[in-house]
Amino acid sequence: MSDDxxxxxxxxxxxxxxxxxGLVAAWLVRSASLRWQSVTIALTAVLAVVAGVIGTARAMFLSAHDFAVVLWVCLVAGLVAATVALVLGSATARWSRSLAHDARRLGDDGHVESRGAGPAEFRDVSTELTLTSRKLAESRERERRLEESRRELVSWVSHDLRTPLAGMRAMTEALEDGLVDDPARYLSLIRRDVERMVRLVDDLFELSRIHAGVLPLNVEAVALADVVSEAIAGADREARAGRVRLGGQVDPGLVLQADPGGLSRVVTNLVDNAVRHTPADGAVEILGRANSGGIELIVSDGCGGLSGEDLRRVFDVGWQGSSARTPDRDDPHQLGQAGLGLAIVKGIVEAHGGQVTVANHDPGCRFVVLLPDDGGVA
Ligand SMILES: Nc1ncnc2c1ncn2[C@@H]1O[C@H](COP(=O)(O)OP(=O)(O)OP(=O)(O)O)[C@@H](O)[C@H]1O
Ligand SMILES: [Mg+2]
Incomplete structure (x- = not known):
């Protein structure tokens, strides 16, 4: 064996x-601070050198003096290495503590902003914490809005039920007391209130099924032109009464896979709204055409445009714009409106894998429904 x-x-x-x-020592301090783990690594490295030097001292033919010098150099180098390891370990421990602090804040107020300090791995974790904190903030905001709209809905629905109930109670009391000259008119008003409440309860039931994701969809081939013609025929009387021009045009042969009842409800709700919000001598136009990957249905009216808040909130459950919720008994336009129609439209369209949007379009607003022609439920 050669000397080398x-x-x-x-x-x-x-x-x-x-x-x-060193490995045994590292195992023993495995749960201690990073600072002590760095010192253990540094000391193990230096002591390994010292041990190697001692073991091979004889082969190096060193004098006792030179051997002592080498040992001193190793000792000083070891102290320097341990100090550097202590400093670096302390910095690492500080970065790690700051990460722990951020993680705790994520649980408390949910707001963490990446500090961009420390080693790359720590910065990655910090960036992840920041992203998670933003997602949490968004979902808290969503939850807050949901809770607010749920509270609004309960108060609106109780108002919408209380108003006709109070009217019915007053009318039945007057009938009972024989104070009424024209009982037939009272009876027809009571019937109208009952129908209004039945419609409200039906709409609420439909919405709850939509929100629970259990809306039954019986998908079949539906000709869009037929659905639009039916909606126009249904709104014709009200349009004539309000002197609103009502017209539509659907490209020939447009057939989509959809639930016929649901689709008809979507078109009817949009057309009814458009006619109701268009002043005399205005026009409502319905267009149906093929669009890339689906079918587009556009309902334009002459409502004069919606405010920014209305544009944002028209699809919210119970939202009725700035209009008062107390209906005028003699105004048939206001009776039976509960602000649920567009929420139902949105729910049905989305259940078909489509989307509905609204925008102002002179002289009114324009609702656009985009539906995949396979009904989104292949
Ligand atoms: N075509 C439209 N033009 C102008 N405003 C509209 C139109 N459609 C809806 N809106 C506004 O959006 C609100 C919500 O409409 P939505 O259809 O959801 O409820 P509604 O018509 O008031 O009641 P419901 O449909 O439950 O009978 C309306 O009250 C109205 O302020
Ligand atoms: Mg409506």
Missing amino acids: VAVVMIALAWSGGVALV
Whole structure:
């Protein structure tokens, strides 16, 4: 065996022994601060060198003095390495504490902003915490809005039920007391209130099924032109009464896979709204045409445009714009409106895999429904 190989083997044996002790020490301090783990690594490295030097001292033919010098150099180098490791370990421990602090804040107020300090891995974790905190903030905001709209809905629905009920109670009392000259008119008003409440309860039931995701869809081939013609025929009387021009045009042969009842409800709700909000001598136009990947239905009216808040909230459950919720008994336009129609439209369209949007379009607004021609339920 050559001298070189012998030296390598001796150094390996001595340093390896120290390395084993170092591994045991690292295992013992595995749960201690990062600071002590760095010091353990640095000391193991230096002591492995010292052990290698001691083990091979004889092969180096060093004088006792030179040997002492080498040991002193190793000792000082070891102290310097341990100090540097302590400083770096302390910095790492500080970054790690700051991450723990951020994680705690995420649980408390949910707001964390990445500090951009520390090693790359810590910065990655910090960026992830920031992204998670933003997502949490968004979902808290969504939850707050949902809770607010649920509260609004309960108060609106109780108002919409209380108003006709109070009217019915007053009318039945007057009938009972025989104070009424024209009982037939009272009876027809009571009937109208009952129908209004039945419609409200039906709409609420439909909405709850939509929100629970259990809206039954019986998908079949539906000709869009037929659905539009029916909606126009249904709104014709009200349009004539309000002197609103009502017209539509659907490209020939447009057939889509949809639930016929649901689709008809969508078109009827949009057309009824458009006619009701268009002043005399205005026009409502319905267009149906093929669009890339689906079918587009456009309902334009002459309502004069919606405010920014209305544009944002018309599809919210119970939203009725700035209009008062107390209906005028003699105005048939106001009776039976509960602000649920567009929420139902949105629910049905989305259940078909489509989307509905609204925008102002002189002289009114324009609702656009986009539906996949396979009904989104292949
Ligand atoms: N075509 C339209 N033009 C102008 N405003 C509209 C139009 N459609 C809806 N709106 C506004 O959006 C609100 C909500 O409409 P939505 O159809 O959901 O409820 P509604 O018509 O008031 O009651 P419901 O449909 O439950 O009988 C309306 O009260 C109205 O203020
Ligand atoms: Mg409506």
